[in-house]
Amino acid sequence: MAQPxxxxxxxxxDEPLMASDNSxxxxxxxxxxxxxPGQTRAPMHKAGKVIWLxxxxxxxxxxxxxxxxxxxxxxxxxxxxxxxxxxxxxxxxSLITAVTSLFALLSAPLTGVFADKYGRRSVxxxxxxxxxxxxxxxxxxxxxxxxxxxxAAVGAAVGLASCATPLYITELAPAEMRGRLVTIQSLFxxxxxxxxxxxxxxxxxxxxxxxWMVGLGAFPAMLQLFxxxxxxxxxxxLVQIGREGRARHVLRRIYGxxxxxxxxxxxxxxxxxxxxxxxxxxxxxxxxxxxxxxxSSFLTTARQLFEIxxxxxxxTIACMLQATQQLCxxxxxxxxxxxxxxxxxxxxxxxxxxxxALTNFIFTIAAFAFIDTLGRRRILLFSIPIMMLxxxxxxxxxxxxxxxxxxxxxxxxxxxxxxxxxxxxxLLGAMLIYVAAYAIGLGCVPWQQSELFPLRVRSLGSGISxxxxxxxxxVIGITFLPMMExxxxxxxxxxYAFVCLLDWVAILKIYPETAGLELEGIGxxxxxxxxxxxxxxxxxxxKDLQARQAREHSKSHGVWALFRRR
Ligand SMILES: O[C@H]1[C@H](O)[C@@H](O)[C@H](O)[C@@H](O)[C@H]1O
Numbered sequence: 001m002a003q004p005x006x007x008x009x010x011x012x013x014d015e016p017l018m019a020s021d022n023s024x025x026x027x028x029x030x031x032x033x034x035x036x037p038g039q040t041r042a043p044m045h046k047a048g049k050v051i052w053l054x055x056x057x058x059x060x061x062x063x064x065x066x067x068x069x070x071x072x073x074x075x076x077x078x079x080x081x082x083x084x085x086x087x088x089x090x091x092x093x094s095l096i097t098a099v100t101s102l103f104a105l106l107s108a109p110l111t112g113v114f115a116d117k118y119g120r121r122s123v124x125x126x127x128x129x130x131x132x133x134x135x136x137x138x139x140x141x142x143x144x145x146x147x148x149x150x151x152a153a154v155g156a157a158v159g160l161a162s163c164a165t166p167l168y169i170t171e172l173a174p175a176e177m178r179g180r181l182v183t184i185q186s187l188f189x190x191x192x193x194x195x196x197x198x199x200x201x202x203x204x205x206x207x208x209x210x211x212w213m214v215g216l217g218a219f220p221a222m223l224q225l226f227x228x229x230x231x232x233x234x235x236x237x238l239v240q241i242g243r244e245g246r247a248r249h250v251l252r253r254i255y256g257x258x259x260x261x262x263x264x265x266x267x268x269x270x271x272x273x274x275x276x277x278x279x280x281x282x283x284x285x286x287x288x289x290x291x292x293x294x295x296s297s298f299l300t301t302a303r304q305l306f307e308i309x310x311x312x313x314x315x316t317i318a319c320m321l322q323a324t325q326q327l328c329x330x331x332x333x334x335x336x337x338x339x340x341x342x343x344x345x346x347x348x349x350x351x352x353x354x355x356x357a358l359t360n361f362i363f364t365i366a367a368f369a370f371i372d373t374l375g376r377r378r379i380l381l382f383s384i385p386i387m388m389l390x391x392x393x394x395x396x397x398x399x400x401x402x403x404x405x406x407x408x409x410x411x412x413x414x415x416x417x418x419x420x421x422x423x424x425x426x427l428l429g430a431m432l433i434y435v436a437a438y439a440i441g442l443g444c445v446p447w448q449q450s451e452l453f454p455l456r457v458r459s460l461g462s463g464i465s466x467x468x469x470x471x472x473x474x475v476i477g478i479t480f481l482p483m484m485e486x487x488x489x490x491x492x493x494x495x496y497a498f499v500c501l502l503d504w505v506a507i508l509k510i511y512p513e514t515a516g517l518e519l520e521g522i523g524x525x526x527x528x529x530x531x532x533x534x535x536x537x538x539x540x541x542x543k544d545l546q547a548r549q550a551r552e553h554s555k556s557h558g559v560w561a562l563f564r565r566r
Contacts, residue, residue: 048256051172055181057231058168060224061124061161062185064131064217066192067199068154070357071213072097073335074200078210084143092144099148101477103155104162105470111163112463113298120171120234120459123164128228130157131221139215150214157221163466167459170450171234172254175518179371179448186444187368190361193334197354236455236519239274247271273520274455281456298460305457305464310527314452317511317526318465321446324503326472328387329496330438332480333431334360339481344424352428359432363439375515375539376445377507383441384504390434391497397427398490442503451514454523513539 076096081087088096115123130153138150165185173181199216203209235254238247251267258266281304305311333340337353346352370379401423446469453461483492512525512535525531 048254050253050256051174051177051181054172054231054254055169055184057224057227058124058165059184059188060220060227061127061131061165062188063192063195063220064224065158065162066189067196067217067220068131068134068158068192069100070193070196070334071200071217072100072151073338074197074204075210075213078200078204078213082208082210083141083147088144095148096144096151098474098477099151100155100158101470101474103152104159105467105474107156107159108163108466108470109460109463111160111167111466112460114160115164115167115237115459115463116301119237120164120168121228121231123160124168124231125225125228127157127160127164128221128224130154130160132218132225135215135218135221139211139218154217159466159470162469163459163462166447167450167462168234170448170519171236171458172232172250174254176516177372178451178519179376179515180368182448182451183364183368183371183444186364186447187361190357190364190439190443194354194357194361197350197357201350201354235270236274236458239271240278240455244271244275247274270518273518277455277520277523281454301457301460305453305460310523311454311457311461313510313526313530314454314457314523315461315464318446318449318452318461319468320503320506321442321511322449322465322469323472324499325442325446326469326476327496327499328438328442328503329391329476329480329493329499330435330443331473331476333435335477336480337431341428344427346424346428355428355432356435359435360439360443363436364444367440367444370440371444371448372515375513376448377511377513377535380441380445380507380511381504383437384500384507386437387434387442388497388500388504390430390437391493391500393430394427394434395490395493395497397423397430398488398493448514451519451522452526455519512536515539516542 076088076093079088083092111123114126134150134153134155134157136150137153138147141147141150166182169181169185170178196213199213203212206212232250232253233246235247235250238244238250248267248271251270252263255263255266305315333356337356338350341352367379374382446465449465450458450462480492483495487495510530510532512531514522514525514535517525517535517538525535
């Protein structure tokens with residue numbers, strides 16, 4: 001584990017933690033900070049540009065995650081006999097597709113271990129290297145097995161990136177904008193999927209065009225490799241390994257938009273909170289020797305994650321959200337929408353598939369706008385019923401369409417084309433409504449996972465919930481077509497609607513509102529129960545305070561200041 005450097009010692013000596021950090025409101029009259037315990041302390045909307053630059057640089061991993069998972073369907077249909085001198089068999093296609101999810105599933109929990117030992121940024125670095133290697137291997141592949149190796153490298157990169165990026169952003173972000181900053185990753189993922197469709201379209205007709213499709217992913221990855229040289233490590237991890245001085249330096253840059261005085265108090269306050277959390281965890285090690293006494297050992301961390309009730313609750317919520325993000329069936333539309341739409345008689349299924357990806361992207365922007373103001377919980381409770389209704393409608397339409405009713409083994413295109421009704425259009429409409437509701441809620445809220453865990457178990461907990469996401473993704477990928485064939489499309493969509501219903505009930509009962517809470521305050525919510533009521537009270541108080549703060553600010557700075565602050 002890294003030792004404190006001279007810079008750390010100097011910085012810590014220069015800036016001792018001040019007891020007045022927990023000072024009363026009177027001492028801070030000049031600052032419009034929010035002062036509830038464990039809640040946002042920094043004055044609103046004053047984080048520096050650095051946090052945006054760091055988030056955008058980290059988000060490139062999200063772009064690659066979206067691009068690499070999105071581009072494979074166009075790639076498979078364009079390869080022809082370029083690999084191993086023959087057309088791809090069904091086994092080749094399944095192998096090339098499945099190996100990515102499989103390696104993502106395997107590498108995600110490893111992120112938990114690496115990110116604690118070598119830092120969050122190092123995992124992003126490893127992911128970028130694997131993205132570059134994977135793209136080059138695929139583009140140069142001459143035989144199927146080499147292609148599979150390239151897809152495996154990309155899969156490992158996707159697993160690492162999908163866990164480390166939200167973890168990194170969560171630990172850097174000021175509380176009041178954490179939801180939005182983490183959602184930027186989802187914007188990159190969904191944007192990457194749109195770009196993948198467009199690239200697939202552009203190169204589809206060209207000789208060996210598929211090599212470009214898979215090879216182009218190397219460029220953003222190289223850009224990220226370059227940017228990583230300028231990116232800071234997570235301040236939370238730095239404090240954890242004893243490099244407080246460096247952590248303070250990073251925090252000062254993050255809160256660069258504050259006055260010097262506000263900045264100093266905010267940085268002190270954040271560092272104090274992290275140290276308090278670390279001290280409480282160390283005390284637990286001493287008080288509860290059943291969790292082991294080798295503080296940094298993996299086993300101890302794993303035992304703490306599974307055996308301490310608050311941590312177990314966090315893991316339950318994170319895994320439940322990640323599992324339902326996939327088991328609600330969204331990616332079956334992503335992967336097979338062209339197939340579904342051609343069954344329905346649409347003449348240009350690629351365009352309809354593009355509309356799915358675009359809708360997903362556009363409505364993720366809505367999530368970005370509301371995730372911190374409406375809150376994670378309210379967004380989910382509002383959007384999941386819309387998904388359920390849309391899925392229910394799809395199921396009903398399939399039931400009524402000739403050739404697709406239960407019992408029909410294979411949907412027959414000719415039946416559908418004979419059907420002059422408006423069913424196919426209404427089905428497309430329902431699917432787009434489903435996609436929009438998904439993008440606003442389940443598509444991005446589960447990626448807020450890292451905020452649920454206390455520092456000690458954060459990366460391991462995030463790794464396990466990311467692995468839950470990828471295993472559920474794998475299940476959906478391999479069950480969708482057999483379900484359509486053996487259970488009928490109508491039943492398949494009804495099953496997805498039922499998953500949404502279960503998820504909605506579980507969210508109502510066990511998911512507390514975390515928007516605006518400092519990371520170090522979230523553990524307290526789950527300590528003695530699910531903390532739903534307490535969290536809602538806190539959320540209301542934060543909203544009231546923000547409104548008061550905004551009113552005061554507009555009184556002293558004029559009403560236009562309010563818009564500038566936004
Ligand atoms: O958050 C993302 C996003 O919603 C993508 O569109 C989807 O394909 C991924 O599986 C999901 O994790």
